[in-house]
Amino acid sequence: MMPDARANDIAIIGAGPAGMAAAVRLAKAGHRSTVFDMNATPGGQIYRQLSESQVSDAVMGKDYARGRELIEAFTQADIDYRPGSRVWWADNDASGTSLGVLEKGQAQQWHARQLILAGGAMERGWPFRGWQLPGVMNAGAAQILLKQGALVPATPPVLAGTGPLLYLLAWQYLRAGIPPSLILDTAPATRYGEVVRQSRRAWFARSYLLKGARMIGALKRAGVPIHQGITALEAHGDKAVESIGYRHRGQWKTHSTELLLTHFGVTPEPQLARSLGLTHHWHASQQSFVPERDDTLAVGANLWIAGDGGGIGGAINAEREGQLVALAVLDKIGGVDPVWQQEKHSLLKARRRDLDARSLLERLFRLPEAWLDDQPEETLVCRCESVSRGELDRAITQGGAGPNQLKAFTRCGMGPCQGRQCGESVTRLLARRLDWTPEAVGYYHIRPPVHSITLGELATKE
Amino acid sequence: MFQRLDASSTPVRHVQIWLDGTPHKVPETLTVAAAVLQLRGWQGYRRHVDGSPRAPLCMMGVCQECLITIDGRANRQGCLEPVAEGMRIERQGGGAHDA
């Protein structure tokens, strides 16, 4: 531990449902944790800006009520909450984890004996021709504008991709009075039937499935065209998007629009877990890498991961995992209390059932595996360094046999986003070309800083 | 362009910022990138090192497409910095990525 470091027995990175639930549960047992979060207000992705919400529930939907309760409990409990603070490096040893934190432009060093990573998920980078054009944005990003400042597109957008968030945003825009002009889903219509036939799982997943069906019904009644099973997507324009192209039932079609909002699912935010050298495995059903956790959600001796950062389970599951990890930390530092065992048992049971049901959603919104293969040469895979699918393929032909070699050959993944947007795609492309599993291909080596920090900021160290 | 929804929004305090030299009042809950998307849209947001036009993609600190000059410091992540009274924002439309 550095001599000038600040310390707390327990630190949590992330104030989303997982991090908040963990901190609240620890506070209830008399432990004051330190919670770092880069946003200005608590809530994480789903409950962003909910403490001063800008849009009524009539537009947003009823699911956010639970978040208000959680935020209230979090705000009232004895917690050292530090909004506006980014953790940009972490280093784990037997004594715990040292952290580099940038709080409102000031560099600090911290040390935590027990650390809970609750950094959540990000929208998956999913290359298609023209996705670097202004006027293409993630659907989740557009939803952030809605939550943050009640901002909606001035003209009806096109929503494309797949997954619950795509339909949720379309429905919220409909409620706000600006329905999308078109929805394009990569999932074929026949999937819904296949999924509902899995009756036991479908029963446990019924609330998700019914909610989705209600939203899609409302959109259809409002006359929003929904094309399911599209197999390709492109954005066209010179300085910004002017139109889009897509392939549906084997035919190319175009549609003019100035805003294309895409969503291709979410994937655990990898940087901190990767930079700590944690083991990851390819999750075939979630189609992404997830960190390896044991039954107590631990990833190391004094290290846990709760919530979507450990694999996508949704907000309610994230809350449960936060509580579970808090109980595991309590077991470790305070001795085992038999009363906790019952609490843990019911949380684990609910979690198992929920994750089992969620696997249906993963099937329903499964992304097309061959998408990248079908991309034209010029599609950018790495946006930061402008590396195209064609360049990557040439490097593979010349013997580039792993993500880190491709990085050295082409500079892919070396830009400011540090491979967050292209990492999975590069793994995917290599897996297809070499006929290996993504697990065997692996992922970029990630080293700190995991967030950009300037020399000036380092110099402001207290 | 993005615009503020009147119908269902709750009242919010505004702060004055300067965008490319022009003063504007914007809701204080916005980040810099959100304010620019409301005031100017995505066109002209930023020019990338390769010369291509770019604009915010993720709005949550992942993609680094929102880089912008804030109070004289170049390449700040606009989607992570809340607006503040008197803040001066300049878009990097001229390829100032390496500034």
Ligand SMILES: Cc1cc2nc3c(=O)[nH]c(=O)nc-3n(C[C@H](O)[C@H](O)[C@H](O)COP(=O)(O)OP(=O)(O)OC[C@H]3O[C@@H](n4cnc5c(N)ncnc54)[C@H](O)[C@@H]3O)c2cc1C
């Ligand atoms: C853009 C977006 C919008 C979504 N909207 C919805 C929705 O409306 N409804 C829904 O059901 N699900 C939504 N989801 C899914 C949602 O992510 C999860 O269900 C839920 O929020 C997961 O909770 P969590 O606590 O695991 O992580 P999150 O809620 O993602 O919280 C993680 C927090 O950690 C912070 N963080 C991460 N890394 C660092 C770091 N290094 N330093 C400091 N802070 C850090 C993040 O800023 C964030 O506040 C959305 C996902 C995304 C990506």
Ligand code: FES
């Ligand atoms: S818009 Fe992606 S990092 Fe700011």
